[in-house]
Amino acid sequence: MNRLHAAVQASQPDRARLNEARRQLEHLLEDDSTEARAHHPFARALLTQIRERQRQAAQLERLEREIETHKGELATSRRHAAELQRKLDALTAIERTLPAPSSVPPYGQNGLAPR
Numbered sequence: 001m002n003r004l005h006a007a008v009q010a011s012q013p014d015r016a017r018l019n020e021a022r023r024q025l026e027h028l029l030e031d032d033s034t035e036a037r038a039h040h041p042f043a044r045a046l047l048t049q050i051r052e053r054q055r056q057a058a059q060l061e062r063l064e065r066e067i068e069t070h071k072g073e074l075a076t077s078r079r080h081a082a083e084l085q086r087k088l089d090a091l092t093a094i095e096r097t098l099p100a101p102s103s104v105p106p107y108g109q110n111g112l113a114p115r
Helices: 002-010 015-030 034-097
Strands: none
Touching: 002 015, 002 034, 015 034
16 A cells, blocks of 8 residues: 555656656556555556656657757748848849840840850
């Protein structure tokens, strides 16, 4: 009963405490005494919940790392997009200073395609 009580106390949402709760429950399930066997069903159910919480916590950590990676990639992409927009704006400004297309012959000065 003491192991079960310690496991329940340790099953709070702190990762280190969850590991301790898991160890306590695993020890309880290894205990083959009559008193321990009476608590095995509850211990198994609690152990299943703790394992799931640990799995979800690990998955959350992976997702948080991925989000941070994607944030960096997004910032880089935004910088590249801004740089490309500046270049497009500069090209547009240059185009505005060029003479109108109708005043420039479509081919070279002699009317032939350039070589």
